[in-house]
Amino acid sequence: MFRSITVSAIKRLTPQSVAISFTIPDELREEFSYLPGQYITLKADVNGQKANRAYSLCSSPYSEEALTIGVKQTDNGLVSTYLNNELSVGDSIEIMKPMGNFIVNAQQDYARRIVLIGGGSGITPLLSIAKSILKKEPQSTITLIYGNRDVHSIMFHEELNELVKRYPAFSMTNVLEEGEVQYKGRLDNAMLSSLLEPFVSDEHAEFYICGPSPVMANAESVLEHHKVAKERIHREFFTAPLSVDEESGIAPETSEKNISVKLYGRSFEITVNPGETILDAGIRQQLDPPYACQIAACCTCRAKLQSGKVHMDSREALTDDEIEEGYILTCQAHPMTDDVFVDYDG
Ligand code: FES
Incomplete structure (x- = not known):
């Protein structure tokens, strides 16, 4: 779920990049706790155009109060340009809790x-x-x-x-x-x-x-x-991998499917068009599902497949354990059977 969070500091790092810090209110501290290496997803509203982006946290959960991200402005980057040039201290922005599997588990007695x-x-x-x-x-x-x-x-x-x-x-x-x-x-x-x-x-x-x-x-x-x-x-x-990994491949022919979706505690029936991903179908039908990269890199769109079969074009951001437990990346998933039930809350 996205939360409205206030920008507490902005520091210019290079002519093309800034560090942006957010102060998390006490009541959301637990929800926004994180491990080193994780990222947050922002929902930016740039002149009426809404876009989600994932940014890794550069702060340490063990030594810094604020959550900080580093944002490099990319050519024609809608959100990165906005964050570099228009966002101000005191502004509020929609943020989802930290996520991601690129983590380190720090332990006092490790010597590595x-x-x-x-x-x-x-x-x-x-x-x-x-x-x-x-x-x-x-x-x-x-x-x-x-x-x-x-x-x-x-x-x-x-x-x-x-x-x-x-x-x-x-x-x-x-x-x-x-x-x-x-x-x-x-x-x-x-x-x-x-x-x-x-x-x-x-x-x-x-x-x-x-x-x-x-x-x-x-x-x-x-x-x-x-x-x-x-x-x-x-x-x-941060960008799509150069080569396709073993589990992925060209999406097989898909036909229109009606599937069930659970999101933020509510149930929906949606139609997924041939070739469309479950995420795109959810966005088209205004469910407001979570997502950021849409290239299998961030895991924000993760959901549990409670029934049915899907084909994933890529599974890059998922761990083997998550696959085993039935998690899918909805930005990569196409329903293959008529009994697909995708649970974002699972
Ligand atoms: S939106 Fe990033 S993996 Fe699907």
């Missing part, structure tokens, strides 16, 4: 190496993870490999430098496409092979990757090449 690989605004969940581990796991070490165009486009540059100064357990390697720097270039296979080489054989290393698709694909391919166990590789997609 966390390797964070990020590009551009992919730094946001990684920063939350870094601050949380530094706070909660005194025996762990963190290495950040961060790719950007130039020094002026590094989000949270000041804060990251502060972390390096303050915590010997935190180190950072900036890879820049332009400028006089030690690591010049992109986070391509060659660069990542050399930067990850010291960590790939460490059995206590966990790898967290977030950034543009090429960065994610390159990092994964280097880790796979070194046979790093899949359970130790964690990924957060």
Whole structure:
């Protein structure tokens, strides 16, 4: 459910990005509690045009009161342009509680190496993870490999430098496409092979990757090449993955189906047209279902399939356990049988 939350601070990070903080009222604190790496979904109203977007939290739940997101303005980005240039402190905005499976479970007695690989605004969940581990796991070490165009486009540059100064357990390697720097270039296979080489054989290393698709694909391919166990590789997609994963495929022919939907405690019967997703059908029939990315990356549209069968074009944001328990991404799901019952409250 969306809640109206007040903007408590806005800080410009780079010419193209801002950090936006929200103060959560006491009565919503429990609902808005979160784990490092999770995201929130915003519903923005830009000149009468409503749009939902997911933004990762860059704050740490263990050391910061406010919830903070980092937003980079994208070319022609309706919401990111609005958030960068028009939103003001004191404004209210609709926000849904934090969600997401790209999380770290920090434990006081863990002694491990966390390797964070990020590009551009992919730094946001990684920063939350870094601050949380530094706070909660005194025996762990963190290495950040961060790719950007130039020094002026590094989000949270000041804060990251502060972390390096303050915590010997935190180190950072900036890879820049332009400028006089030690690591010049992109986070391509060659660069990542050399930067990850010291960590790939460490059995206590966990790898967290977030950034543009090429960065994610390159990092994964280097880790796979070194046979790093899949359970130790964690990924957060901001854009659609380059390749389709094993479970997905081309949607089979679908026909019009009438399905049942439970949402916010109410029951509905809706019609899903051939080729349409359950989410699109819900939006078209004005149910106001939750969603953000619509590319299987964020999980906001997750619902439980209580009966019937669906085909999912992609299942990227769901864990194997969630699939096992019957959860689906409604932005990717097409009903295949006449008895489909989708429960958003489940
Ligand atoms: S809306 Fe993001 S996964 Fe469906």
